[in-house]
Amino acid sequence: MNSHLLRIALLLSAVCTLASAQTAAYTNFVRQIQSPSGVQWDASVAATGEQLSPLPVDSAGSRFELWTVLASPLTSYLLDTSYVGAYIPVAFVTLHSEDPYGPILRTRADRPFSVVIAVSGLLSGTTVPVSSKSVNIFHYVQSYGVGGTGVNLDRSQATLLTQASIAQNGTQTFSYAVTSVPGADRSKVRGEERFSVFTLADYQAPVTQIASSYIQIWPVADGSLTGLTQGQLIRFSLPQVTVTLNDLYPSSTSYVQVYPGNPQLGTVGKTVPGSVLVINDSVPQSRVLTLKGYDALFDNDGLWTMELLTVTPFGTDRLAYVSFNVDRTIKIISNLTTDE
Amino acid sequence: MNEHAIESIRRVRIAWPLAALCALQTPLCPAASPAMRDAATHEQLAEQWSKTQQDDPMKLLPAAQGKDPAGKPPQDLLSQSDILSFGGMATLVPKHAILLIPKAMAERTRFAAGSTLLGWAEFYARNRGWITTVEVSREQAEGLEPLAADVSKRFSDAPNLVVATYQGGPISVLPPKAPRPATATLTENTKP
Numbered sequence: 309m310n311s312h313l314l315r316i317a318l319l320l321s322a323v324c325t326l327a328s329a330q331t332a333a334y335t336n337f338v339r340q341i342q343s344p345s346g347v348q349w350d351a352s353v354a355a356t357g358e359q360l361s362p363l364p365v366d367s368a369g370s371r372f373e374l375w376t377v378l379a380s381p382l383t384s385y386l387l388d389t390s391y392v393g394a395y396i397p398v399a400f401v402t403l404h405s406e407d408p409y410g411p412i413l414r415t416r417a418d419r420p421f422s423v424v425i426a427v428s429g430l431l432s433g434t435t436v437p438v439s440s441k442s443v444n445i446f447h448y449v450q451s452y453g454v455g456g457t458g459v460n461l462d463r464s465q466a467t468l469l470t471q472a473s474i475a476q477n478g479t480q481t482f483s484y485a486v487t488s489v490p491g492a493d494r495s496k497v498r499g500e501e502r503f504s505v506f507t508l509a510d511y512q513a514p515v516t517q518i519a520s521s522y523i524q525i526w527p528v529a530d531g532s533l534t535g536l537t538q539g540q541l542i543r544f545s546l547p548q549v550t551v552t553l554n555d556l557y558p559s560s561t562s563y564v565q566v567y568p569g570n571p572q573l574g575t576v577g578k579t580v581p582g583s584v585l586v587i588n589d590s591v592p593q594s595r596v597l598t599l600k601g602y603d604a605l606f607d608n609d610g611l612w613t614m615e616l617l618t619v620t621p622f623g624t625d626r627l628a629y630v631s632f633n634v635d636r637t638i639k640i641i642s643n644l645t646t647d648e
Numbered sequence: 649m650n651e652h653a654i655e656s657i658r659r660v661r662i663a664w665p666l667a668a669l670c671a672l673q674t675p676l677c678p679a680a681s682p683a684m685r686d687a688a689t690h691e692q693l694a695e696q697w698s699k700t701q702q703d704d705p706m707k708l709l710p711a712a713q714g715k716d717p718a719g720k721p722p723q724d725l726l727s728q729s730d731i732l733s734f735g736g737m738a739t740l741v742p743k744h745a746i747l748l749i750p751k752a753m754a755e756r757t758r759f760a761a762g763s764t765l766l767g768w769a770e771f772y773a774r775n776r777g778w779i780t781t782v783e784v785s786r787e788q789a790e791g792l793e794p795l796a797a798d799v800s801k802r803f804s805d806a807p808n809l810v811v812a813t814y815q816g817g818p819i820s821v822l823p824p825k826a827p828r829p830a831t832a833t834l835t836e837n838t839k840p
Binding site for chain 2: 380418445473485517529573
């Protein structure tokens with residue numbers, strides 16, 4: 309039994325590392341679920357650290373589930389699971405994205421991510437049980453639907469994308485350039501990708517999930533500037549501009565800037581007052597802003613460009629731009645005539 | 649927010665995640681990502697997606713045999729838990745961990761909107777006045793052994809809500825099971 313306890317310690321260590329990423333709005337819970345009895349034990353853990361589970365692993369194994377719960381609205385998210393048993397290999401699934409947000413890993417529909425699957429405890433030989441010789445990996449994808457956020461998602465409806473077998477201990481890394489979550493518009497897909505490791509069934513135990521983890525995929529933002537048209541000549545005050553922002557990434561800062569000259573990516577201009585919008589949330593957001601009284605930014609006549617930008621963990625994206633001419637110089641043409 | 653502040657956010661947010669992922673996933677990270685780009689379009693992503701489907705790295709491994717074993721994964725912790733809520737604080741315990749709810753405390757098993765969620769240990773430390781814990785054994789939790797007689801008797805007139813714990817952590821207590829019928833045992837050295 310000691311070896312089991314050691315394994316549990318390692319598992320709890322791993323989940324506590326995840327738990328350390330919690331923010332104030334989330335509370336983490338670790339549940340140990342005994343098999344086959346179904347008894348559940350709440351393994352209270354600190355945000356960081358490790359501990360031995362005092363509850364011995366049951367005859368057919370124990371599953372550890374790491375949950376995080378949002379108090380408002382009261383919603384729970386399964387972050388990670390691990391299964392420990394006497395004759396069952398151990399596996400860990402770790403996902404990586406460019407966004408450091410936790411506890412729920414996430415990325416955007418146009419960004420890469422990777423998954424690392426570490427398997428140990430596999431045995432070889434003719435006398436060892438089938439379930440100890442290899443494990444199966446399953447890759448599932450599931451859309452949240454238009455405007456969906458994944459709350460109350462029925463995960464039994466996920467689509468199995470790929471399945472593979474691993475018969476050797478070690479680490480496998482799989483890299484994906486973009487998401488495979490289903491959706492007609494590839495820039496607007498939202499959903500999740502899940503990687504699960506299962507044992508093979510044998511006479512001692514049924515097929516058992518020993519590790520699983522998922523990543524949320526959020527859509528690429530889009531936006532528009534209305535009130536100014538391409539090539540418009542501005543003779544008096546600058547017009548009111550309506551800024552429409554859709555699907556802003558949950559961690560993003562968006563703003564409008566102006567600069568003289570033609571549009572050129574990478575140009576740093578003057579930020580239009582009242583246009584800065586900071587989003588720090590768990591799901592994408594949409595907003596409409598109105599800009600007016602920003603004439604003071606234009607200190608010279610000529611061609612100007614207005615750009616709508618959004619800064620995310622993935623870099624800066626230009627969502628919209630428009631160029632227009634400013635000509636506010638008053639020219640007085642007159643004749644001076646003398647008469648004697 | 650001025651330009652300097654925005655630039656600072658931009659640099660901080662990009663710096664470590666890109667570096668961290670690139671350290672692990674060099675093939676994924678373009679050597680020189682543009683500082684600013686136009687938002688990706690459906691057409692661009694459809695092309696990348698098509699390539700991703702063809703080059704799925706999992707397809708390099710032997711295919712797993714058999715059908716999808718996923719079944720119905722755990723849906724949510726709330727459906728597997730009971731709630732304790734009082735004084736602006738709340739916690740979750742496994743279903744069947746609450747052994748007794750006095751009538752006067754029924755309201756405290758419902759989540760009060762706006763409450764702060766705490767782990768069991770912290771919640772219990774602040775609510776010892778109305779919660780009593782009873783340590784149970786593994787066999788009692790599985791329903792293989794009944795709770796001690798004196799413990800059951802204490803429940804009848806207890807003013808406090810009672811939670812079953814194992815080593816201090818709340819644990820579900822299954823209904824008592826009928827004792828198993830005696831079965832014959834095999835011995836390896838049996839001679840004909």
